[in-house]
Amino acid sequence: MPDGDRYPLAHRLYPYARSADQDRDAGGPAHHPVIVVGGGPVGLALALDLGLRGTPTLVLDDAEGIGEGSRALCFSKRTLEIADRLGCGAPMVEKGVKWQVGKVFHDTDLLYEFDLLPEAGHKAPAFVNLPQPDAERFLVERIRTAISDGAPIEIRGRNRVTALETSQPARLQVETPDGPYALTADYVVACDGARSPVRKMLDLDFEGRVFEDNFLIADVRMKAEFPTERWFWFAPHFKSGDSALLHKQPDDVWRIDFQLGWDIxxxxxxxxxxxxxRVDAMLGEGVDYDLVWTSIYTFQCRRMRKFRHGPVLFAGDAAHQVSPFGARGANSGIQDADNLGWKLDLVVRGAAPDSLLDTYAEEREAAADENILASTRSTDFITPKSKASRMFRDATLALAARHPFARAMVNSGRLSMPSIYDSYLSMPDALPDGPPATRPGAPCPDAPLGDGFLLEKLGSKFTLLAIGCAAPETGLAVVACEPTPELTARYLGAAPSALYLIRPDQHVAARWPMADAATVAAAHSHACGATT
Known part of the structure; x- marks a missing residue:
């Protein structure tokens, strides 16, 4: 299939170069505070976050750059907000195709449509469609800019980890075109994908389900009049598969998924x-198009039992896998990096106990369970495996065409949403009249503020958000503002004022009607992993 024109990004962004670590003759292996294994979007985002915080981070990738094909395509609002905090959200939104409306069809009938962002006052769109190679390129470009500004990040291409010991420090064997060498690290983060060699080195595995079905991806370049929406068909009239999905990408490329069945x-x-x-049957005869990239995937809904094993932590597809329906794969992986970055930075700098990293595993394992449950339910509805479940699915679709109550039961993929962390780090809610959506553990919703947006002003540090009240002197960053309609709806509810302690990943750590310095200091210490 021709792919050179559409994917010029699939090339060597970080070609192999011999490092000084390979020339050490004495004193043992070179030591690094953090080594990230894998140069995909999760590993790159984590390295960027750590480097911007000042924690030296080495990325080891067995390739020399980004891959081909659209692969991960739909980047959610929450992921775009994280990317914006890291300094690469703007090019992702500019290049990507923005959308928020989806339509669900049965045969030729439109069952219903939905709007993922019906309210105004958010900087990021609900979703952008952006092929994974583009997203990775923007991350690499941002890392290069950060390095030029002094961020301690290094990416080494064609450095393949072949062995790992979970000692303290961890010890790694690395293979290169010039032969092997050894490294040590305080912490190793495995972001090396679904087939994770690191996971296999530690004799670890997934638990969960593998679904007996296959889907064909076809990236098609064409001029088309389809709107910029997510279209999903059950039993499509064009008979190219049991179900089908259509998404618009940049540069006149469209992503089409066809359900093929199991025995193919x-x-x-x-x-x-x-x-x-199959494409002709969908588009009709005479439509001019080019096939850019094709692939067949069989999906899984599984995760590791534990995301932390001593000095080794797992993130992204290396830790968990879901079906693509709902765009929960890459988005949940980026949110893993978002959760881990600030914690790992504090621990490496000695500003928090090592046990803080256990809360990464606790919070993101729970988030993986949410994603797996939603993904499993979607997949069971889309690809029923028993006569009874197929009868239920077909009856639901028939009812949904005529009765609104049945539409809520139609499941073509519940789209990615960020998790609320009901964990040790989340303080009891001290703002009883506040909105449930911003209780402790929740991600902060954006809102217009002054000449910009709230999340821009919160940044990447612990911050006090004071709405209609004074913030005590604590040494923490402060964002003070008066209530606006959006802030009232999203942060105050029926409360006249509120003080929020926001974590560096822009999740709520605690909230009160108002609080003194000692109360805030105790909550801050608690959020940094203090146990007393």
Whole structure:
């Protein structure tokens, strides 16, 4: 399939170069505070976050740059807000195709449509469609800028980790074109994908389900009049598969997914003639298009039992996998990095106990369970595996065409939402009249503020948000403002004022109607992992 024109980004962004660590003759292996294994979006985002905080971070990638094909495509509002905090949200939004409306069809009938961001006053759109290679390129470009500004980040291409010991410090063996060498690290973060070699080195595995179905991805370049929306068909009238999904990408490329079933000949289904037959049936005869990239995937809903194993932590697909329906894969991985970055920084700098990293595992394991549950329910509805479940699915679809109550039961993929962390770090809610959506553990919703937006002003440090009240002197950063309609709806509710302690990942640590310095200091200490 032709892909050179559409994916010029699939090239060597960080070609192999011999490092000084490979030339050490005495004194043992070179030591690094944090080594990230894997240069995908999760590993790059984590390295960028750590480097911007001043924690030296080395990325080891077995490739020399980004890959091909759209792969992860739908980046959620929460992921875009994280990217904006890291300094690469703007190019992602500018390049990506913004959307917030989805439509669900059964055969030729439109069952219903939905709007993922019906309220105004947010900087980021609900979703952008952006091929994974583009997102990775923007992260690498931002890392380069950060390095030029002094951030201690290094990426080494064609440095493949071949062995890992979970001693303290951890010890790694690395293979390169010039031969092997050794490294040590205080912490190793495995972001090396679904087939994670690091996970296998430690003899660890997933728990969960593998779904017996196959889906064909076809990236098609064409001029088309389809609107910029997510369209999903159950039993599509064009008969190209049991279900189908259509998304618009940048540069006149469209992502089409066809459900093929379980017992297929993968090689035959990937032949250009067979792929074109399916696309032709969907688009109609005479539509001019180019096939850019194709792939077949079988999905899983599984995770590791534990995301932390001593000095080794797992993130992204290395730690958990979900079906693509709902865009929960890359988005949850970026949120792993968002959760881990500030904690790892505090621990490495000696500003928090090592046990703070246990809360990364606690919070993100719970988030993975949420994603797996939502993804499993979607997949069970889309690909029923028993006669009874198929009868239920078909009856639900038939009812949904005529009765609104049934539409809530139609599941074409519940789209990615950030998790609320009901964990040790979340203080009891001391603002009883406050909105439930911003209780402790919740991600901060954006709102217009002055000449910009709230999340821009919160930044990447512990911050006090004082709405209609004074913030005590604590040494923490302060964002003070008066109530606005958006702040009242999202942060005050029926309360006349509120003081919020915001974590560096922009989740709520605590909130009160007002609080003195000692109360805030205790909550801050608690959020940094103090146990007394």
């Amino acid at each position: 000949d993968r090689k035959a289904e990937l032949s250009e003639d067979r792929v074109r037959a």
